[in-house]
Amino acid sequence: xxxxxxxxxxxxxxxxxxxxxxxxxxxVRAICPRCGTIHYENPLNVxxxxxxxxxxxxxxxxxxxxxxxxxxxxxxxxxFMELGESTAxxxxxxxxxxxGADIEILDLFTVLNVVRVGQVHLYYRARLLSDVFQPxxxxxxxxxxxxxxxxxxxxxxxxxxxxxxxxxxxRRKGQFGVHTGDIS
Amino acid sequence: xxxxxxxxxxxxxxxxxxxxxxxxxxxVRAICPRCGTIHYENPLNVxxxxxxxxxxxxxxxxxxxxxxxxxxxxxxxxxFMELGESTAxxxxxxxxxxxGADIEILDLFTVLNVVRVGQVHLYYRARLLSDVFQPxxxxxxxxxxxxxxxxxxxxxxxxxxxxxxxxxxxRRKGQFGVHTGDIS
Ligand SMILES: [Zn+2]
Ligand SMILES: [Zn+2]
Numbered sequence: 414x415x416x417x418x419x420x421x422x423x424x425x426x427x428x429x430x431x432x433x434x435x436x437x438x439x440x441v442r443a444i445c446p447r448c449g450t451i452h453y454e455n456p457l458n459v460x461x462x463x464x465x466x467x468x469x470x471x472x473x474x475x476x477x478x479x480x481x482x483x484x485x486x487x488x489x490x491x492x493f494m495e496l497g498e499s500t501a502x503x504x505x506x507x508x509x510x511x512x513g514a515d516i517e518i519l520d521l522f523t524v525l526n527v528v529r530v531g532q533v534h535l536y537y538r539a540r541l542l543s544d545v546f547q548p549x550x551x552x553x554x555x556x557x558x559x560x561x562x563x564x565x566x567x568x569x570x571x572x573x574x575x576x577x578x579x580x581x582x583x584r585r586k587g588q589f590g591v592h593t594g595d596i597s
Numbered sequence: 598x599x600x601x602x603x604x605x606x607x608x609x610x611x612x613x614x615x616x617x618x619x620x621x622x623x624x625v626r627a628i629c630p631r632c633g634t635i636h637y638e639n640p641l642n643v644x645x646x647x648x649x650x651x652x653x654x655x656x657x658x659x660x661x662x663x664x665x666x667x668x669x670x671x672x673x674x675x676x677f678m679e680l681g682e683s684t685a686x687x688x689x690x691x692x693x694x695x696x697g698a699d700i701e702i703l704d705l706f707t708v709l710n711v712v713r714v715g716q717v718h719l720y721y722r723a724r725l726l727s728d729v730f731q732p733x734x735x736x737x738x739x740x741x742x743x744x745x746x747x748x749x750x751x752x753x754x755x756x757x758x759x760x761x762x763x764x765x766x767x768r769r770k771g772q773f774g775v776h777t778g779d780i781s
Contacts, residue, residue, distance in 0.1 A: 418607060419607045420607055420608055420609075420610075421605055421606060421607055421608065421609060421610035422605060422610070423602065423603045423604055423605055423607060423636075424604055424605065425604075425605060426604075426605035426606070426610035426611065426612065427610065428610065437733075437734050437735075440679060452607075453677065454680055455641050455642070455677055455678060455679065455680065456642060456678050456679075456680060457639050458639070458640060458642065458717060493637065493639055494639060494640050494717075495624060495639065495640075496638055496639065496640060496715045497712065497715075498712065499710035499712050499779050500708070500710055500717060500777075501710075501777075502712075520777070521708060521775065521777045524684070524705060524708070524719075526683035526684055526685075528681065528682060528683050528686075531680045531681075533642060533678075533684060535708075549621075550621050551621075590775075591705065591774075591775040593685075593704070593705045595683050
């Protein structure tokens with residue numbers, strides 16, 4: 414049901430077979446007929462921040478994408494988590510890379526499953542330490558938005574929309590929680 | 598710094614080179630010199646539950662492992678998240694596979710980074726619907742423990758210990774939150 418991306422063994426280069434491993438595992442895996450390596454394919458984490466500014470956090474930093482997919486659409490700073498970093502460290506790195514923004518990272522804010530594409534998106538709230546940004550090559554423009562100015566129809570991803578919706582709702586309540594959910 | 602597991606291209610089987618892609622990416626990747634495929638290696642999610650039983654959730658279900666690593670040690674039901682499922686669905690699946698336990702899944706409870714091994718562990722609280730268990734082949738024994746009987750010195754993983762510690766601490770407070778942290 415989930416097309417495998419693996420055609421050749423990462424260990425020896427032999428063309429793999431897609432079958433049950435026969436070790437009790439109930440999922441079809443890419444298995445090397447020569448060296449026996451079983452290749453697992455798993456969901457990826459996307460980590461990012463909600464960088465806010467102002468005495469009551471009334472403005473949020475968005476980045477206009479300069480890369481595909483969703484070129485020209487607005488997003489919160491986020492990207493794929495890398496080996497050697499924690500979810501929070503990855504979120505800080507992406508915020509620096511995409512927006513050139515200095516932040517103090519705060520609590521985990523949303524954990525959103527996007528099962529269709531095999532991703533889990535984790536966003537942290539983050540206090541901006543400056544309102545001067547130096548966006549990287551992935552970003553056309555980085556700027557602050559008040560709630561009433563958020564380009565809701567031009568957001569790049571549904572996880573960004575849901576995270577922004579939760580942020581402004583919690584801000585009105587005066588209390589921030591952790592929000593979980595599935596994006597279909 | 599992070600040894601690549603990839604020696605051959607998954608698309609064409611050619612031996613890969615480990616170098617910067619030259620697209621602005623600052624990380625060394627496994628790149629195919631023949632077809633150009635860039636292979637990314639990313640952290641994996643481990644998903645599981647804290648299955649509790651009793652009017653005040655005073656007992657927790659642990660499984661004695663029948664597989665390596667940590668054969669014979671006790672763990673909460675947990676395993677690698679798969680494509681095609683959400684974090685919560687994966688946690689339910691692992692609980693059924695390892696403990697044969699029927700549960701009602703509740704809120705996300707811990708999000709623990711284990712950077713050293715490239716993993717993020719996510720545990721959900723879960724109400725047991727029965728105290729009869731049918732453990733699978735990965736489990737020698739599945740049984741309920743009160744706080745004072747938890748085999749703290751014989752737990753399989755530090756994320757299990759931290760999650761159990763948070764569970765009993767929150768239970769005493771009468772309020773469950775979401776706990777995040779890094780396991781070194
Ligand atoms: Zn092989
Ligand atoms: Zn290739």
